[in-house]
Amino acid sequence: MKDVYLITSGPHVHSTDSIPRVMYSVVLALLPAVAVSILFFGAAALMMYAISIITCIAAEAACQKIMKRPVTVTDGSVLITAILLAMNLPPSAPWWLVVVGSLTAVVLGKQVYGGLGYNPFNPVLVARVVLLISFPVQMTNWVSPAPLFSGIDMVSMATPLGEIKTELLTTGAIDLARYNYFDFTVGFMGGSLGEMSVIALLLGALFLLYRGYITWHIPVTYIGTVFVLTGIFWMYDPTSFANPVFHVLAGGLVLGAFFMATDMVTTPVSPRGMVIFGLGCGILTVVIRLFGGYPEGVAFSILLMNAATPIIDRYTVPRKFGYTRPDEAGGAS
Amino acid sequence: MLSAILTLAGLGFLAALGLAVASRVFYVKMDPRVATIADILPGANCGACGYGGCGAFAQAIVSGEGKIEACSAIDEEGAHAIADIMGIMYTESEKEWAVVLCRHTDGGVANTFDYVGISDCRAANLVGGGPKACPSACIGLGTCAAVCPFGAITMSADGLPIIDPNRCTACGVCVAECPKNVIVLAPVSSAVSVHCSSEDKGAAVKKVCSTGCIGCGACVRVCPFEAMTMENNLAAVNYSKCRVCGLCVSVCPTNAIRDHRDELKVRKIAVIGDDCNGCTLCARACPVDAIAGNPKEQHTVDPARCIGCGICADQCKRGAVSMITVDNTEDEASGPATVVGGGGR
C-alpha cells in the first residue's frame, strides 16, 4: 500500500480507552474481593473460580464459533461474567452448579442476544436467579468462612439476612446484637463468595470510579435509597426491622450496587436515567428483603430494573443543547 | 332450565342491543377489499409503488388512486386476482431487472486511498467520494445488497454486486440507494448494457479502468437500428430501438458493452420455415451472413452465426422467418442450442 494514504472520518485521535481496557479494569477491581474469598474459603473458592472461568470462556468461544462470528473471548468481558458468577454462588456450591450457572450466564444471558452489548439482562444475575429457582437447596447452603491455613472446618450456617428473616417469622422480633459490623466490613460475613468483604469490594469500586468506568449515580442512589428506606422502617419499629447499617453491609448490596447495577450494557446511559435506576433498585431491594419471601433482593431488583432500562432510557433522553420546551420559550434570555 | 334459557336469551338480547347502538354511534366506513388486496400483495414493503408499504398501496388501489402496475414485485397471478377484485384491467408491464453499470473488478480499478470506516457505500461516498480511482465506479461495500428487499443481490468477493435475475423484481430500491448511481433498471428482453457510468474523457477512463467506456463510438457506428447513443463520452442503449443483436458487444474495444441474453434466457435465433420461396432478401439483409441457400430454394440459418437481430424476419415478405428463444446456458460447448420456446417478431 505504498503511496496510498489512509482515509477515515474524523476525529483522527482517540482516547486510550478500549473495550479490553474497560473490561480488564473491572477484572482488576474485582481482584481484592476475589483474594479475600480465596483467603477465607481456600481451595474450594479457587476451584469455583477456575471452573467458572474455564466454562464461561469455553461456552463463549463455542457460541461464537457456531454463529460464525469472530471469537472475542480475549476482550475480558466474559472473564468478568465468570468471576462475578462465582462470587454470586455459595462457597459450598458443587462443581456442576458452577458449570450450569456459567452456561446459563454466557449462553442464555448473553450470546443468544448476539453477545456483548446486546443483552438486556445482566448475564450473571440471570444465572444466579435461574440457579436460585432451580436449585434452591444448593443455592442456600451457606457455610461459615474458614480462613486459609487456620485449620477451622467449614460449618453450615445461615446468612445474616436469612437469619433475621427466619427469626422474624418464628419469634416475631429480631436481635442484631450478635452481629459484629467489623466482621461484615472486613470479611467474616456469611454468604456468597463475593459478599465476604465490603472493604475489598469498595477498594475495587473506588478504582473504577477513579478510572471513570463507573459513575457514582447508580451505586450512591441505590445504597442511599436502601439506607433511607430501611432507616424509616427501623425507626418505625426497631424490633421487627433491622437497622439501615445492617442492611447496607449485609448481603450482596455492595457487590450488586458497585459491580452489577453498574454494568454498562444493561443500565441506562444518561445520568438522570441512572439515578432512576438506582432508586428503583433500592426500593425493590427493600421491598423484597423486608416483605418478600426471599431474604435477599439484590439480584431480583437489578434484573427487574434491567427490564425497565429501555423504558427509562426512552424517557430520559438528555435535553439537547439550546432546546427549549415550547412552554419555556420566551423565558430564555 | 327455563331460567337458564331466559337468562342467556336476555343477556344475548341486551348485548346485541348495546352493540347495535354502539355500531351506529361509532360507525366507521371500512372497505373489506383493502385487507384482501393487502394479503395478495407481496408484503415486502419495498416502496417501489411510491406508497408507504403494501398496506398503504392496497388502500390506494381500493380508492382508485393506485395502479396495480406500480407494484413491480407482484406475480401475474396476483395482479390478475387484484384486477378481478377491483373489476379493472391489468396490463402487464415490460419485465425489467436491475443492472450494475460498472465492472471495476474486471477493469482493475485501483484504490486511491485506504478507506476505513462505516461499511456502507453511502457513508464512504461522503469521504472523498469513496476510495475507487474512477469517480463513477461502484464503491463495492454492498449497500445495494443490504437494502434489497428480495435478497436478489449478492456481493462478489472482490466487491461487485451480482444480481440474480430470477429474484430481482425491479423495485428500484437499490437504484435509489446507490450513491454512485451505477444501478439502473433495464428491460429483460433487451439484454445488452453498457457497463460503465463514467462521463470522463476516454483517456481519463483508460487511465483508471481497462473496461470502461472510452467514448470511441464504434458501437454507435455498428448498430443497425440506431439504438446506440453517445452522450458525454458515454455510450448508452436506447432500449426502445434495441433489437438485441449484440453487434455492439462484439465491436466494443474495452468490452464495456456486455450481453446478458444467456443469463436472462432471452437469446433468440432465426428459423426459416417451409413458406420460404428462396427470394434471398433475408440472406442479403443479414448483417452476419448467417443465412445461406440457393435462390428459389428454402434458405437455412446457421444457428452458430445468427445473432438474433431479426432483420431477416422484417425483410421476409412471406412471414417465413420466425424468431425463437433458445437456452444456451446449459451446455454451451456441445451440440446445437436447445429450443425452449417460440415467438415471432
Add this chain to the structure above:
Amino acid sequence: MGHFVLLIISAVLVNNFVLARFLGICPFLGVSKKTETAVGMSMAVVFVMTIAALATWLLQTYILIPFGIQYLQTIVFILVIASLVQLVEMVIQKVSPVLYQALGIYLPLITTNCAVLGVAVLNIQKEHTFWEAIIFAFGASLGFGLALVLFAGIRERLDLADVPKSLRGTAIALITAGLLSLAFMGFAGLVK
C-alpha cells in the same frame, strides 16, 4: 384499605397475570413490538378487564346463583366479554384508527384472552366481594399492562441487537419473556 393495597400488589407483581400465571400470552407477544401500541393495548385491557369483572360479578351474584344455574358461568362470561370487546373495538376504530391498525387482530382477540376470563373466574373462585373483584381486576390488568410495556421496551431494544439469525423474532422474544418472568419471581412471598 391496606387489604386493597395488598390485593393490587398481589395482582400486579406477585401473581402477575402474564409473568406468573401465564395468562394472556397471545397479545403479550403479539402487540409488544412497539411501546406505543403496547400502551394502547394495555389501556384497552384495563378497560375490558375491569368492566368485565364488574359485569360478571354482578351476573354471578344476582342471576346465576339465585337461579342455581352456575353451570352457565363460562358461556355467560364469554358472552359479556365478547360484547365488551366489540364495543372497545368500535370505539378505538372511531377514536384512533392508527392504534386500531397497529393492534390489528389482537384487539378482537382480547375476547379469547384467557386473562379476562381468568379474572372473572378467579373472582368467583376466590369469593371476592364486589369491591375486591373490581380492585383485583384492575390490579390484574395493570399487571398485564406493566408486563406488556416493559416487554415492549425490551423488544424495541432487541430490534437494535445483533441477535443470531435463527433466534430473531418470536424465538428471542420468548426467551426474553422467560427471563422477565424469572425476574418477577423475586416478588414471590410478598403477599401471603
Add this chain to the structure above:
Amino acid sequence: MMGARKKQKTYRFQGGVHPPEEKLTAALPTEAMPLPEKIYIPLSQHIGAPAVPVVKEGDRVLTGMVVAEAGGFVSTPVHASISGTVTGIVDYPHPVGRNMPAVVVESDGADKLDEKITPPPDINSLTGEEIREIIKNAGIVGLGGAAFPTHVKLSPPKDKPIDTLIINGAECEPYLTADHRLMLEHPEKVIGGARLLAKALGVTRVLTGVEKNKMDAVQALTGATGSDVAVVPFAVHYPQGAEKQLIKASVDRVVPAGGLPMDVGVVVQNVGTAAAVYDAVTDGMPLISRIVTVTGPGIRTPKNLRVRIGTPLSEVIASCGGLAPDVRKVILGGPMMGNAQFNLQVPVIKGTSGVLLLTESAAEVLQPGPCLRCGNCVRVCPMGLTPLMFARYTELGMFDEAAEFNVADCIECGCCAYECPAHIPLVQYAKYAKAEIQNRKRKAAG
C-alpha cells in the same frame, strides 16, 4: 488603566473532552513560505456560491488582483496570491475530496503587488458600511475552518440586534498553533481587527477568548488592547472554540437549537479573521495568504508557515523538510475535525488552519466493536445528544429514528468518537445520517 479592568467571568458548557494538546509548534515563530512556482486557486473556498472567474488563459495577473468575483451575496471574490500568468481554469483536486474548478497561475517570481492596493486615506473616518464593503471585496472568510463569508456574518437582519462580538482565539484543536502564533506575533492586528469588526457591527462589547494553555498570547493581547476589548482566558476544554460553546462559556447565553449566534445577539469571529480584516482595512490587502501549522509526527520539521492561498500541499510539505518515511494520514485542519486527504496536490485554501501528518503508528486503525452503552458519548456531547442511539439506527438504515435523536444538531466536534471505548465511528455515522436525511427530504420534495 489596564488594572482597572475587572476580571471577566467565564462559564461552563456541557460535555467536552481534553485530548492531549500536542502543540509541537507553539514556540516556533511564523516563517514566510517561499513562493511556489504555480498556484491553484479554487473558485470555491467558502460556504456559499463559488466565485465566478474574471480572468482567462494567458492573462497576466498581479499579486492581490481579483481572479474571480463573488458568485452571489453568500460568496466572496478570490484573488491572485502571486503575480504571473493564468495558465488555465481547470478541474483540480480540492480538499473536499473531488476535483473542483481552480484558476492556475504560473509565477513570474516577481510577486509584484497590484498597484491598486493602497491604504484608505483616513481609516478612522470609515463608516461601518464602508468597513463591511472593504471586507467583502478583500475576500475575507472565517479563517477558523468553516470559511463562512465574513461580510455576511456582519450583516445581521434588522430584527436580530447584535450587542456582543466575540473574537475566537481558543484554538482548542490539538496540534494547531496558527492562531496562537498570530496572537503572539501580531496582537495589534488582532485587537485592531476586533475594533474594526465591532465598528462594522456597531457593538461596544468585545471579548477575545483564549484558552489558558496560551497565557503568553493572553498577555500579548492584553498589552495591545485598551479598555474596549476584553481578553478572557478560558479553561482548556475541547470544543471551547466551537461557536455555540464559546458563546455559552463567555456570555452564558444559549444559542437555540437550529439557531445562529445572532439569535442571542452575538457574532463570533476567529482571531485570524480579525487580523485579515485589519490588513484589508489598513493596507487594502486582500486575503491572499494565511498562517498554516504544518505539524505532526509525519513531518520532518514542523513549522508555522505563512502560505499563499492556492499553494499545493506537496510544496508546503517540501518546505518543511519533507515527509517522514511512514506517513499514513494527511489531514487538513486539526485532528478532531480535520479532513483526511489522499492527494498531496490539493491546495491550501482560506480555511486551511493546519496540515497534520500522522505516521503509521499515530494513524492507528481502530476496529469498531459492539456498543457497550457506557454512555461516554452522552456525557461528552457538548450538544446534549445521544450519539449511541443515532449511530446504531443509522447503521441499521433507520434514518427516521436517527433523526428523532436529533442527529441534525450534531456539530461533528468528535468528542463522542474520541471517547468511545468501542471505537465506533460515531461522527461518521452523524455525517452519514445527516446527508441521508437531507437526501430523503430532497427526494420526497420531488
